[in-house]
Amino acid sequence: MDDKFDCIIVGGGIAGLSAALTLAKNNMKFLLVERGEFSGAKNVSGGVLWGSRLADLVPDYWMQDAGFERYVRHRRLTFLDEQSAFSIDFKSDHFNEQPYKGLIVLRSKFDNWLAGKVEEAIAESSFPEDSFIAPNILVDKILMEGGRATGIKTGEEEFHANCVIIAEGVNNLLTRQVGLQSDYVPADYMATGVKEIIRFDQSVLEDRFQLDGNSGLTNEFIGYASDGIEGGGFLYTNKDTISIGLVLNLKSMRENMSQDKKIYDVLTHFKSHSAVKDMLRGGEVVEYSAHVVSTGDERALPKELYTDGVLLAGEAANLLLNSGKAIQGMDYAMESGILAAESVIEAKEKNDFSKTTLSSYRKKLDASYVMKDLRSFQSAVQFLHSEEMFTSVPKVVNEFGRSFFTVDNKPTAKTPAMLKDAVSKHSSLWNMIKLGIKGARSL
Amino acid sequence: MKFTVCIKQVPDVYAPLQIKNGELSMDTDRMVLNAYDASAVEEALVLTEQHGGDVEVVLIGPDKAKETIRKALAMGAAKGHHIHVEDTHGLDSAAYASILTAFFEKNPTEVIATGKQSQDTDSGLAGSMIAASLNLPYAANAVGLHIDGGSSLVVKRQGDTGQEMLALPIPCLVTCSNDMNNPRIPSLKGIMASKKKPVETHTLEDLGLSLATVRDSVKTSTISYQEMPAREAGKKLEGDAEELVSSLMNLLQNEAKVI
């Protein structure tokens, strides 16, 4: 059949677009289908694309008018209790080197930009008129014949391909349809993210957050931010807005949140903390959005990442790591998208799209930092989920901060005594030691 | 019947926008097919599907605007004309109309269809300007079209107090309202077919014009942009129907004093 594709990609998020760019550069004939009006139209994300992989896909992207907002130069991790904020703060000129190690992005813009790069690559490939990005089309079904995928169905139309990359994101309906994910992923392994975009005068933003040119700040929050619910907050600086939000565990929300409360109320609570309020003053909320997000728990991973004629990439496979110091979903999506495409290219060379050949994808991914980190940081993920992390730890830290930084006309205790005192007020020493050991091991 | 639809690429009015030093700045560079022009394309497609004929589209704009031509081709138009003007900054309806007039003098058609207005500027001038320059009969704000025999186009237009049915002899021009139809969303097959359809590029010089002559035809300019004066935040009332009505009555009578 002439109009058969080498590959059909479902989903024009970061995983799908990265796969598409890789396929286009390697002269594959493919179709990428995105249900949104354009790539990025439906994508919510707090917004740091970690790592420098983008530079492999789009060399020297920083020389062009790229789709990112700012690069990460300044990082901060803040523990909040009712009245105080205790931060670990790191800013480095090393982060100025290109390629950057972290990009703050707004997905509606970044994905659209990346889709433009795919279009350019298609135009230069051997299939300028036969490879496509098709927006505004919902894939209803993966066509299966004798256990192997042969194409997709959308509305009444069917399209055929040697293989399908499912990059549909976290609502993995098609992943389930092809039998790679169990029908029911427990809420324990899922979280929900909310985000607001708040606009400032650009010079106000740059002054307030000490930004220079394109440089940006990322700030994660633990404690008061999540109002007793497992999870944390984030704040990222865009060009003239900030993204502020929360990622909260669904199970913990169910258990700890009163019925009449909405996730939006938790965000309001977070924003009302005086340290946060100071950062937001004078800003105007221009957008609000909410989205489900994986927690990065290994137990939520699909049974397998491939089968005959099918590869899973990005959050469709729940590939995500939330280690507390960063959420890594987009870089995992990019890496897995690229590796999936590489396996398709190899399969095309062998003209064999069976499971056996496609298993090379699993091998590549296992060998990459994605699976390595996902495995070795499982304990960090669990650690982060221990209740102390979002309840007593922030209190202890701030109690300590308060005594350490308070200078008063009274005799001052020595630091270890202050620490001991802080711990005993909010937890037990034994608990903290246990937690400390666990934390040190896991990170 | 041969239809040529004038289509414009406009910024997405849903994308967040702001004013910086009097200049308009959009958060995304998202550009879309003018909604009114999409309705014009749709109607032309429906009519030619019923009665035979061809639909072509013409667009003035930069290279990037070709994606909008593709969109119309994906809907079903047979051919695109791209009048390439990379820097359209400052061009007004009169300038676009003068280019399109020159285009139609060289590329005659039977029915010229335009949008009733551009979604971003709401000018609503270019259509009747082209018709007047070409001395064509026209109707503006069409909400329905049909073909009567082979020689006239029957237009239902929305007027101030009702609708008027007009018969326009061909060749003619019609400006289309989006109330005419709901434009189809291109199917995947349509999107795929669109890449193989011809898009002819015309330069201003091909049309006997130059950027300088076009800039001369500009009659109006935008000096700056400013915020809409904000409405004062009002009162939001909640409660059961009785409470709501009695509070509202009180406010309308004693605060706003409009009843």
Added chain:
Amino acid sequence: MSAILVYISTTGGKIKRSSLEVLSHCRDQATKNNMELAAVVLDNDAAAFADQLQQYGARKVYTVSNPIFKSHLNAPVTQALLQIIEQVNPRVFACASTEGTKDVLGALAAKTGGAALPDVANFEVTADGVSALRPVMAAKILSQNTASGELVLVSVRSGSYDATESPTVADVTDVAFTPADFAAVLREVISSTGDKVDLSEATVVVAAGRGIKDEEGKKLIDDLAETLGAAVGASRAVVENGLFPATAQIGQTGKVVSPELYFAIGISGAVQHTAGMSNSKVIVAINKDGDAPIFQMASYGLVGDLYKILPLLTEEIRKAKSA
């Protein structure tokens, strides 16, 4: 002396209020700039309006009477206006923005070589032309525009100015007019029935949106409108589904209104709708979704079911009116 020529639209034997608004503003502009104020009216019996135009300060009135103006057709209107423009040679041609004037403004500009500024929210005559504010981007922002040249044509959104009288004695000219042979043929005029109060002139508007699901809901709207003596407006959603006539549509594609009191009932408040009503003095919104964007611009927002609220509200208003 250079002149401002105001094109006066009539409907049902009356001058449109929006035309008088423009005429009043142009009178101020003429005085300020030492220009002459002229008005032109096209109608079956145009002379009948001359008196009222003098009341509003027109110093020269051109009346063009012809049965062809009984219904709207762009070709004779354009022909007649071109004839008057040639005769008066104005620096500024102004009119109210209506479907009738939108139909001809571009053609007039093309034929005269003048500059056109359509749908302005306000304008000033300047030394070398006109400076105006226009709502753009679905009326989310305003753009400051200028037009220069020998002739500038402007159309003005209704409600932008107050119509105020300033009687004078005008020079009234009945202009002889012979319609040319027009290519377009008017086959039929389908007027919307049931428009008891003209929407663009109304001081109270009751507008319905998709929250109105059926004839029963429509009746609730009609009852409220009748009790208030209001005109009925609609969002595109309920024009599309056939519950309300297209002439009732308010917004970017429809009409612009600016009444004293506007009821948005079961309307979410999409920018394309609010583009046509945001200048209303008092806005009452009734919507069961407390997060509907319309509440951000409503003077009084009622969160609740319109089917429960409207009967009570109509009853209360009826009582208040009869008291």
